[in-house]
Amino acid sequence: MSDPDREPQWRPEIAPLEFAHIDQVEVIEKLSYGMPWSHAMFAGELIKSSSICLGAFRLGRMIGYLIVSRYADDWHIMNLAVDPAWRQRGVARQLLENFLARTAGGYERGYTLEVRVSNDEAIRLYERLGFEARGVRRGYYLDNHEDAVIMWKDA
């Protein structure tokens, strides 16, 4: 392979997000979503003791992030995005694997998320990591009233 970043052993550095990263997060967020989270929404997750917020970095530059919150005894995946220039290289998978390893063996029942029914790539990614569809929220997304698939992975 000519591109070293596509070698199988390439791995981003994964580390907890800090407030100083939010500006970089917002750049990727706006490239990834039609209804991006605000700065305050990211800051709100970072201050919660019940959230795990991780960034993926390459040479110090943020290329992706994952925001997860614990509600009662379930982990809710709230936000996951990768810089479009760095997609299809396993960054999202490695963020999720890092998070799953950090939370393995806890008392939580499992992990859940909502994803647009049209988001085939994300659905495939979650399925590869052991999530399965267990329901639909009709008209969940405000912009186009698209349905959400509810996915779960048992702990």
Ligand SMILES: CC(C)(COP(=O)(O)OP(=O)(O)OC[C@H]1O[C@@H](n2cnc3c(N)ncnc32)[C@H](O)[C@@H]1OP(=O)(O)O)[C@@H](O)C(=O)NCCC(=O)NCCS
């Ligand atoms: C969904 C999203 C987070 C996936 O991020 P990603 O880093 O591209 O995901 P991964 O690389 O881990 O996996 C995606 C694909 O890349 C492939 N891939 C993984 N490593 C690879 C490598 N080294 N070389 C080539 N392809 C690779 C995977 O096999 C997978 O392909 P498949 O879907 O055909 O099976 C990203 O597309 C994104 O930010 N989308 C917009 C926001 C969004 O929809 N978030 C999810 C909301 S629920």
